[in-house]
Amino acid sequence: MALLLVPGFMADETLWNDMTAALARFGPIQHADLRHDTSVEAMARRALASAPSSFLLIGFSMGGYVARDIARLAPAYGKQVAALVLVATSTRPDTPSMRQRKGAVGHAAASIAFSGLSRTAVATSLHPKDKHNEALIERVRAMGMRLGGEVFRRQSVLDRPGDIERLGEIRCPTLVIAAAQDQLRSLEEAQELQAGIPDASLVVIEDTGHMIPIEAPERLLDVIVPWLDMVAPARA
Numbered sequence: 001m002a003l004l005l006v007p008g009f010m011a012d013e014t015l016w017n018d019m020t021a022a023l024a025r026f027g028p029i030q031h032a033d034l035r036h037d038t039s040v041e042a043m044a045r046r047a048l049a050s051a052p053s054s055f056l057l058i059g060f061s062m063g064g065y066v067a068r069d070i071a072r073l074a075p076a077y078g079k080q081v082a083a084l085v086l087v088a089t090s091t092r093p094d095t096p097s098m099r100q101r102k103g104a105v106g107h108a109a110a111s112i113a114f115s116g117l118s119r120t121a122v123a124t125s126l127h128p129k130d131k132h133n134e135a136l137i138e139r140v141r142a143m144g145m146r147l148g149g150e151v152f153r154r155q156s157v158l159d160r161p162g163d164i165e166r167l168g169e170i171r172c173p174t175l176v177i178a179a180a181q182d183q184l185r186s187l188e189e190a191q192e193l194q195a196g197i198p199d200a201s202l203v204v205i206e207d208t209g210h211m212i213p214i215e216a217p218e219r220l221l222d223v224i225v226p227w228l229d230m231v232a233p234a235r236a
Helices: 019-026 040-049 062-077 096-106 120-122 134-147 150-155 163-168 189-196 217-231
Strands: 002-006 029-031 054-060 080-089 174-179 201-205
Touching: 002 019, 002 062, 002 120, 019 029, 019 217, 029 096, 040 062, 062 080, 062 163, 080 217, 120 189, 134 150, 163 189, 174 217, 189 201, 201 217
Parallel strands: 002 029, 002 054, 054 080, 080 174, 174 201
Antiparallel strands: none
């Protein structure tokens, strides 16, 4: 078995740094590359092209949209998602205001230098108590700076289509995880995922904001590892 990790908006593989040692017990870890493509489906197809024949799948935030497409497309590639974990994500499409903001970014001059995600934007993704936590803010900003301006423009205009009508196509064991103090994704959105995916489970992690993998990695592992042990036991 192997494990495929799918990051969120302007996040790279270091998003999972505090978790990879514990997750490695389930097999080799691969990271989905979301830097190059302009649609969720294209991102999913790129990840599947290099994925093993059977694997566990964890998607965070924007990566949750990609992960669900990976799960739906896997059979066409002769591959199997053995279990799916969706962290701080949603099944809803972009709102009109989000599409308007994306349009503004898309029409911005490519020559404008990218200086990273703003501290205000990053702080909104954290628990309110951490809005002045410079270590966490800089860790998130550093991921964005490594990815750069071209990736920022591509991911900023990416359309996130709603897939509530297609959730029933996901047939693997699925765990939905929400953050109790998430200012970007509501508990209702997590409940919609749980309700739409057959036999999905839902766990809410208290005292953390949207960026659970860096805000509360140990508590996230405390949820994910026992569940994976139950549905897809780790290799000896």
